[in-house]
Amino acid sequence: MSFKNILENWSAFRKDAEAGGHHKYDHRWGMAINLDVCTGCNACSTACYAENNLPVVGKERFEKGQAMHWMRIERFWDDADKQYPERGASYLPMMCQQCGAATCEPVCPVAATYHTPDGLNAQVYNRCIGSRYCSNNCPFRVRYFNFYSYYETWAEPLNQQLNPDISVRDKGVMEKCTFCVQRIRTANDKAKMENRSIADGEVQTACAQACPTGAIVFGDTMDPNSAVSKLWAKHEVKRGDYLSKKPKQHPEKRGYRIFEELNVDPSVMYLERVREEI
Amino acid sequence: MFYKHVCKLVLPPVLMFVSMLLMSGAPARAELAAPPGVTPPVGTYAGADVAQPIEFPHDIHVNVNKINCMYCHTYARRSKVAGIPPTSKCMGCHKMIATDKPRIQKLTEYFEKRESPKWKKVHDVPDFVHFSHERHVKKFVFDADLPVENVEQVCGLCHGEIKAMTVAKKNKPLTMGFCQRCHEANGGPGDCWKCHK
Numbered sequence: 456m457s458f459k460n461i462l463e464n465w466s467a468f469r470k471d472a473e474a475g476g477h478h479k480y481d482h483r484w485g486m487a488i489n490l491d492v493c494t495g496c497n498a499c500s501t502a503c504y505a506e507n508n509l510p511v512v513g514k515e516r517f518e519k520g521q522a523m524h525w526m527r528i529e530r531f532w533d534d535a536d537k538q539y540p541e542r543g544a545s546y547l548p549m550m551c552q553q554c555g556a557a558t559c560e561p562v563c564p565v566a567a568t569y570h571t572p573d574g575l576n577a578q579v580y581n582r583c584i585g586s587r588y589c590s591n592n593c594p595f596r597v598r599y600f601n602f603y604s605y606y607e608t609w610a611e612p613l614n615q616q617l618n619p620d621i622s623v624r625d626k627g628v629m630e631k632c633t634f635c636v637q638r639i640r641t642a643n644d645k646a647k648m649e650n651r652s653i654a655d656g657e658v659q660t661a662c663a664q665a666c667p668t669g670a671i672v673f674g675d676t677m678d679p680n681s682a683v684s685k686l687w688a689k690h691e692v693k694r695g696d697y698l699s700k701k702p703k704q705h706p707e708k709r710g711y712r713i714f715e716e717l718n719v720d721p722s723v724m725y726l727e728r729v730r731e732e733i
Numbered sequence: 734m735f736y737k738h739v740c741k742l743v744l745p746p747v748l749m750f751v752s753m754l755l756m757s758g759a760p761a762r763a764e765l766a767a768p769p770g771v772t773p774p775v776g777t778y779a780g781a782d783v784a785q786p787i788e789f790p791h792d793i794h795v796n797v798n799k800i801n802c803m804y805c806h807t808y809a810r811r812s813k814v815a816g817i818p819p820t821s822k823c824m825g826c827h828k829m830i831a832t833d834k835p836r837i838q839k840l841t842e843y844f845e846k847r848e849s850p851k852w853k854k855v856h857d858v859p860d861f862v863h864f865s866h867e868r869h870v871k872k873f874v875f876d877a878d879l880p881v882e883n884v885e886q887v888c889g890l891c892h893g894e895i896k897a898m899t900v901a902k903k904n905k906p907l908t909m910g911f912c913q914r915c916h917e918a919n920g921g922p923g924d925c926w927k928c929h930k
Binding site for chain 1: 811813861863865867
């Protein structure tokens with residue numbers, strides 16, 4: 456294979472990323488997060504800890520960057536915010552963006568992270584050998600490495616609330632947001648038992664469920680009638696699009712995807728926060 | 734040329750018919766047949782004996798008394814786990830049946846203390862595996878219109894001939910290759926995240 460060949464394949468893959476690239480999808484799970492109503496309350500993050508068996512690492516390890524928060528709230532101070540601090544910071548919930556052309560996948564030496572037919576970046580924990588290439592290649596920095604065997608020291612009554620539908624990861628394994636795949640799996644089993652496909656709104660991620668302002672909408676972006684697809688369409692954000700965040704033409708169209716310019720095709724659309732220009 | 738066609742088209746059904754004739758006359762201990770249209774997964778496993786609080790004889794219940802697997806393992810058709818029957822279900826029969834037998838007296842003791850025998854798990858896939866009974870039972874029993882009396886053939890794909898056992902033992906490997914080979918042959922999923930969690 457020549458270098459030219461590689462480039463051609465690459466561009467072909469990129470060009471029809473909208474149609475799924477070389478993947479054949481049954482579903483393509485996606486999200487829309489309205490930053491305008493996000494209050495930065497961290498309920499999503501807390502719900503994620505409870506749902507996904509995430510260990511609380513403590514201050515010291517947090518400072519070393521060993522926190523395991525699959526969902527974190529990022530805080531930004533714009534210049535104007537600094538000038539008028541009473542306006543408060545801007546918040547942005549950040550988790551795995553389940554990229555359509557994920558940079559984490561091709562670098563895994565053992566193929567423990569791969570793309571599923573429902574458009575998720577899977578992480579097969581028992582396959583993972585902990586090389587950490589994937590996290591180093593992730594532009595969003597949303598992959599977390601287990602530096603310790605937390606299950607051994609899980610605080611006493613809390614081990615009773617571990618979720619049996621998802622494994623408790625051991626030391627040496629990479630992990631990240633899964634879009635609550637265990638809930639998708641349960642809904643899928645239920646739907647298949649009733650000979651139908653998963654209905655819109657049947658699967659809700661823990662973060663979406665916990666959000667008090669309803670900022671997070673989750674659903675199948677391949678189903679044009681799902682709530683999330685309608686939001687994507689309304690804000691003119693498309694799969695495979697390079698730059699949805701065009702120069703402001705319309706105040707209503709606030710949708711964008713983070714690092715779209717890297718063309719990783721994230722599955723999460725954010726709706727920009729509306730703030731008075733000062 | 735003609736001979737070749739005979740071999741290809743005529744011979745297999747004839748052979749099948751003959752073998753069916755032979756099978757129907759065979760004693761009950763013969764290898765459990767797979768349900769029609771299913772390519773059974775290959776592989777055997779010599780599971781260790783599991784010491785149970787009461788030696789529960791599957792052979793007496795299923796083979797001699799023809800009790801359906803899903804009469805006791807009720808949840809197999811509607812949940813992930815097949816479940817072990819509660820003591821009250823045993824007592825539905827054993828209030829009257831074989832009450833003079835020591836094992837049944839032990840069972841009655843448990844029942845009167847309102848405890849259940851602590852059955853040890855025989856089949857136990859690792860915690861990182863997602864497995865669902867209902868999906869397989871639906872696919873191989875209800876979607877295939879298999880008569881429910883024959884459900885043991887489906888259970889037998891993964892559990893072997895339980896009805897011939899005095900105490901349940903694992904006799905299929907239930908490894909990834911075992912699951913995956915059957916999925917390839919019968920149209921199950923191959924995606925890691927369908928089975929791994």
